Amino acid sequence: MKKLLQKIxxxxxxxxxxxxxxxxxxxxxxATTACxxxxxxxxxxxxxxxxxxxxxxxxxxxxxxxxxxEKVLRLYDEIPDPKVTVAIGVCPISGGVFRxxxxxxxxxxxxxxxxxNVPGCPPRPQAIIDGIVEAIKIWETRL
Amino acid sequence: xxxxxxxxxxxxxxxxxxxxxxxxxxxxxxxxxxxIKYNAKACVACRMCEHVCAGGAIQIREVADKSGLEFIxxxxxxxxxxxxxxxxxxxxxxxTEDYHTAHRQEDKYRYVEKGFIKxxxxxxxxxxxxxxxFELLNVAHDQVNEDIEKLRHxxxxxxxxxxxx
Numbered sequence: 014m015k016k017l018l019q020k021i022x023x024x025x026x027x028x029x030x031x032x033x034x035x036x037x038x039x040x041x042x043x044a045t046t047a048c049x050x051x052x053x054x055x056x057x058x059x060x061x062x063x064x065x066x067x068x069x070x071x072x073x074x075x076x077x078x079x080x081x082x083e084k085v086l087r088l089y090d091e092i093p094d095p096k097v098t099v100a101i102g103v104c105p106i107s108g109g110v111f112r113x114x115x116x117x118x119x120x121x122x123x124x125x126x127x128x129x130n131v132p133g134c135p136p137r138p139q140a141i142i143d144g145i146v147e148a149i150k151i152w153e154t155r156l
Numbered sequence: 157x158x159x160x161x162x163x164x165x166x167x168x169x170x171x172x173x174x175x176x177x178x179x180x181x182x183x184x185x186x187x188x189x190x191x192i193k194y195n196a197k198a199c200v201a202c203r204m205c206e207h208v209c210a211g212g213a214i215q216i217r218e219v220a221d222k223s224g225l226e227f228i229x230x231x232x233x234x235x236x237x238x239x240x241x242x243x244x245x246x247x248x249x250x251x252t253e254d255y256h257t258a259h260r261q262e263d264k265y266r267y268v269e270k271g272f273i274k275x276x277x278x279x280x281x282x283x284x285x286x287x288x289x290f291e292l293l294n295v296a297h298d299q300v301n302e303d304i305e306k307l308r309h310x311x312x313x314x315x316x317x318x319x320x321x
Contacts, residue, residue: 053174103211106264107233110210127261134211134235137188137255139177144258146178 025058029068035075038135039102052138065091076104077119095155189236196271198248205240227271246291278311
């Protein structure tokens with residue numbers, strides 16, 4: 014039974030989105046990637062889920078602002094292992110244009126183990142799909 | 157009702173509108189601002205790009221053995237704003253239409269665009285200087301003749317002396 018579940022789980026990683034103080038640009042691109050038929054991410058078996066407890070691949074946007082940091086870390090801890098983390102946009106990766114600001118505590122890999130980076134301000138939907146494909150490859154090895 | 161049927165049949169014939177990427181080719185709109193490409197040959201090291209870079213992605217510094225200047229651009233903090241391209245006098249920096257930016261975490265700090273400008277010696281006094289790119293002459297002069305071409309190989313000090321003579 015466990016083996017069967019593992020085999021099935023490989024084909025349908027569920028995505029979960031965390032907004033760590035993003036300007037909403039990357040979130041719009043994420044919504045575009047998932048919700049409109051043109052870049053349909055469900056072809057890869059992915060699906061957005063509303064609860065962190067159902068998530069397999071975590072997509073993080075935003076530079077991890079000081080105000081939202083504790084909440085993001087708490088939310089991240091609620092996601093069951095194994096999980097794959099993808100940083101979307103330049104903000105979580107390096108801070109982007111907000112780097113060295115007093116209001117942000119990022120880069121996010123100081124607090125959260127990141128697996129795939131997709132830089133861009135914002136990245137194209139195709140680039141996000143690239144990142145998710147990469148994340149699925151990692152996800153298959155972790156099961 | 158009939159107009160709805162017309163649309164339904166037309167959509168059926170047209171096939172899916174989903175972009176085949178990542179299984180097939182995708183489209184790239186013209187003028188898409190993607191990863192930056194740097195051409196060290198055309199660069200005159202004016203450092204304008206470093207100054208205007210919104211994300212602080214560009215760094216130009218002298219290498220340890222003082223044989224030239226190193227240009228480093230870290231894609232992971234570049235916002236694709238295009239200011240560097242706009243302000244580059246010789247268009248040594250260009251934004252390509254390459255949007256493939258996804259990479260693994262272990263390559264995070266290796267995800268850079270690098271270039272090296274080797275110093276050349278002044279033709280008269282042999283002090284090392286940044287080579288003057290041919291592109292810069294085209295910006296400064298309407299027509300590049302032999303005299304101007306000669307000035308290219310002189311350091312700023314020798315050029316000044318030549319001009320005052």
